[in-house]
Amino acid sequence: MYSVTADNLEISYGTVKALRGVSFQVSRGEMFGLIGPDGAGKTSLFRILTTLLLADAGSATVDGFDVVKDYKEIRGRVGYMPGKFSLYQDLSVEENLEFFATLFNTTIKENYHLIKDIYRHIEPFKTRKAGALSGGMKQKLALSCALIHKPSVLFLDEPTTGVDPVSRKEFWEMLKRLKQQNITIIVSTPYMDEAIICDRIALINEGKFMQIETPQNIISAFGKKLFAVTGDNMSRLLNDVREMDIVSSAFAFGDEHHVTLRNPMLDHTDIEAGLLEKGCSNIFVKEINAGIEDCYMALSQ
């Protein structure tokens, strides 16, 4: 049985279509990543699946229950961590955790084993007000609160947005361990490099799924040689690269430009030669392996 299913979900806010027919299935214990930029429809999808929002069309189930008819059942079984920190800032760390445990008719003690790994990081500060925690600690507390009732499905809406790189890494490590508890995890993120940890990912753009695959398959389906180009005056360089006839696509990518070519027979020396002709200096081109983001860019073109 699938843990989460969605069938042709649609929703719009006024004239803006946030979801245009989204379908997918997630198996029990799977970690499913939703990858897409801001405004792609990730949060709307989460809100529908957590019974906070009614879809205009389509249906969905969570843990075998319909999100409209059996919303009460679902509310007892899912953990939801919204993108915005939404715990009580004026209650202490421990009080927040205790509060959410009580709402689900359980106690911290009963499910301590589930959150132990995460909670022990913040336990030394358990009398501190939640509002006074750092960003990374807030995320850990929010995750603990979402887990305290032993949910069978965990929804995490951009859990690592606004968190420093070290905490982000730590956070994904925790998720990996949670997966071993047979909890289905649906997680969204705009950081595509993080998605590699997921079992399967869905690339979402403008309310539509472009592809649902394992990260490895998505990358291997890229099918083109990819080159990283650096040189002096990077912004001019990007224009110059794009003007070249042999180039199929070029994107700024951190401190380098990622470039694909129309003809698979050509390679980095051809790019170099073309750029030198245009008078660019200090050029360095190398062939690299594609990442998820490259696939995303290629798909969303």
Next chain:
Amino acid sequence: MLKYLIEKEFKHIRRNKFLPRLILFFPTMMMIVLPWAANLDVKDIDVAVVNRDHSQLSGKLAEKISASAYFNLSSVSESYNNALKTLDKGDADIILEIPEGFEKSLVKEGNAKVLIAANAVNGTKAGMGSAYLVSIISDYSRELNNQTITRGIEIVPQNRYNPAMDYKKFMVPALMVMLLTILCGFLPALNIVSEKEIGTIEQINVTPVGKFTFILAKLIPYWLIGFVVLTIAVIIGRVIYGITPQGSLFTFYLLASVFVFVVSGFGLVISNYSNTMQQAMFVMFFFMLIFILMSGLFTPVESMPKWAQIITLFNPMKYFIEIMRMVYLKGSGLDALTRQISALLGFAVLFNSWAVLSYRKSR
């Protein structure tokens, strides 16, 4: 579950730096200060007397006026123009002109004319001042008549239920209505909107806690606070103003709880339609002003124009202020208040069902 949620609400209130002080300080201030400030008794009216008669009788009249507690004799001058100047400067509120030949015509013909001119920028002061002045003058003429022959009808007004016409006694029960409206209607609604704004309501919504339980847990603490504060207000009324409810305390609290139910429902409706505190505050402020000004709190409903009186029919505060004044001053029982009570019950049903329906819609 409900008990736990209520405990949590009290924790929030206690932790808030501002709220507990507001809840205690605001009603006490209101009860101690406002009855004195919001007072329509007019006192210390400055009168400029223009005495053009220079007779014994005119002098006596001026004396009588200055002896009254309501009036200060600010100046006695010869010409009306001089007196008008003092009115311009604000040194006088009312001019009394005693014309030449006042004594003569009074003695000869048994009557005389005087002129009263009042600064009507402050309408109440002018109106009440002139009325007082007229009554002093007619008093005076009666005295004169007594010395000769008694004539005419003497009117002895008797003010029932508030014999001294003490405006404070009139204000105290009405101020309690404002207290209840703010504490039980607006505070819980703002609290709910703030949970919306912070996003915590989402987190609660994905738990098995029902919306009804959630809202009840928001209301009950403020209901409790409201009744504690109401009791404090009753005690202040007793200690400072010597006013106790003439009717039974049971009627008083019973009807207060009906009103609390009305304003809570009203607050919930506002909270359902507001997404931010700012929005909710503004809407509440708007309604609070209308409710207060159109409730008869300061000015009697009967003296409003007909169309305004019709609007007041839709103001729940109006009914409860009537109830409070009747219970407090008149000692009315439930049977004398059926009209007001049924109006309040109607509002309670209306607002609360509206609140429930609009809540569903926004799901």
